[in-house]
Amino acid sequence: MSFQLVLASSSPRRQELLKQVNIPFIIRKPEVDESSIHSVLPEEKVKQLARLKGRETVLKDEKEVILSADTVVSCNKQIFEKPNDTDEAHHMLSLLSGKRHEVWTGFMIRTGKHEEVFTQKTEVEFWPLSKEEIESYLSTGEPFDKAGAYGIQGPGSILVKRIIGDYYNVVGLPISLVVKELRKYDILPVFQ
Numbered sequence: 101m102s103f104q105l106v107l108a109s110s111s112p113r114r115q116e117l118l119k120q121v122n123i124p125f126i127i128r129k130p131e132v133d134e135s136s137i138h139s140v141l142p143e144e145k146v147k148q149l150a151r152l153k154g155r156e157t158v159l160k161d162e163k164e165v166i167l168s169a170d171t172v173v174s175c176n177k178q179i180f181e182k183p184n185d186t187d188e189a190h191h192m193l194s195l196l197s198g199k200r201h202e203v204w205t206g207f208m209i210r211t212g213k214h215e216e217v218f219t220q221k222t223e224v225e226f227w228p229l230s231k232e233e234i235e236s237y238l239s240t241g242e243p244f245d246k247a248g249a250y251g252i253q254g255p256g257s258i259l260v261k262r263i264i265g266d267y268y269n270v271v272g273l274p275i276s277l278v279v280k281e282l283r284k285y286d287i288l289p290v291f292q
């Protein structure tokens with residue numbers, strides 16, 4: 101039986117990453133209250149949030165596979181999600197300045213019969229950032245819809261000294277691991 105992929109996400113980055121590997125999908129965004137998840141461990145938090153988003157997405161028939169995900173930044177035992185305002189974004193970037201942090205993405209794959217949750221970690225190191233650099237970056241508006249208040253894929257790329265691990269995991273979906281798992285449902289990138 102071949103399955104239809106349903107992306108349970110409104111993140112433009114996740115949509116782009118699936119398009120990049122030519123996987124056909126439809127979008128169905130769940131209504132979730134993310135504030136109900138309080139885990140202090142980033143790996144647990146992204147698992148729980150991906151699970152919540154996946155389970156709250158309606159399965160319309162047995163041929164559908166739901167893919168949901170969540171990304172957080174973890175630095176010095178603190179978890180950074182999307183900043184609520186400029187002050188919070190400034191605070192996050194000040195704490196990330198000159199240091200290493202982890203980006204965790206959790207994703208869930210769910211059908212009517214099975215569900216599984218996976219996680220992936222990428223380490224990112226930032227250059228030391230001056231107050232002016234942080235303010236100039238904030239003025240681009242980039243930080244506000246992104247965990248940790250930056251996007252590695254845009255102008256935020258110049259904040260990054262190095263990364264260890266999957267780049268796409270930082271952008272919101274570890275696409276090669278996702279594709280590997282979707283093969284079980286005969287969902288294949290078109291070039292295969």
Ligand SMILES: Cc1cn([C@H]2C[C@H](O)[C@@H](COP(=O)(O)OP(=O)(O)OP(=O)(O)O)O2)c(=O)[nH]c1=O
Binds near residue numbers: 129253
């Ligand atoms: C660290 C980092 C995060 N991000 C993004 C990926 C995610 O979209 C976002 C983290 O927020 P999420 O809550 O994981 O996702 P979302 O609210 O954008 O979308 P949805 O819940 O509908 O799936 O941060 C980047 O785009 N680049 C980066 O470098």
